[in-house]
Amino acid sequence: MAQQISESELVLMKIIWKNGGTALYALIMEELAKEKNEWKNNTVLTLLSRLVEKKFLKVKKIGRRNEYVAVVTEAQYQAMQTHSFLDRVYEGNVKNLVSTLLRQDILSPDELREIEAFWRDGNE
Numbered sequence: 001m002a003q004q005i006s007e008s009e010l011v012l013m014k015i016i017w018k019n020g021g022t023a024l025y026a027l028i029m030e031e032l033a034k035e036k037n038e039w040k041n042n043t044v045l046t047l048l049s050r051l052v053e054k055k056f057l058k059v060k061k062i063g064r065r066n067e068y069v070a071v072v073t074e075a076q077y078q079a080m081q082t083h084s085f086l087d088r089v090y091e092g093n094v095k096n097l098v099s100t101l102l103r104q105d106i107l108s109p110d111e112l113r114e115i116e117a118f119w120r121d122g123n124e
Helices: 007-018 025-034 041-053 074-090 094-103 109-120
Strands: 022-024 057-062 065-070
Touching: 007 022, 007 025, 007 041, 007 065, 007 074, 022 025, 025 041, 025 065, 041 057, 041 065, 074 094, 094 109
Parallel strands: none
Antiparallel strands: 022 065, 057 065
């Protein structure tokens, strides 16, 4: 199974994904400030190095600056997390997951029809 990332690490990944999959350290700090996140430099550097260790990011040197490049796309991460959740909570049974979504009014009948049409029409 792929490594899990923490909520804090996910915050950084979302900034990088939103920026097209690459971001300089300065941009990451700017975005964190915009979100009123006041993490210290060392905290951010530690989280980024953990993401590199876990192979979610790689570092590209641009002169003396580090550019962080996503190795995993947001869609790939979402797929990994969905499979992990499905296996852990529903033992891989998609029907039970959808049934829960419908029973709990998380998925509306209209949304279900949209999904059915999506599959019927060839995943367009």
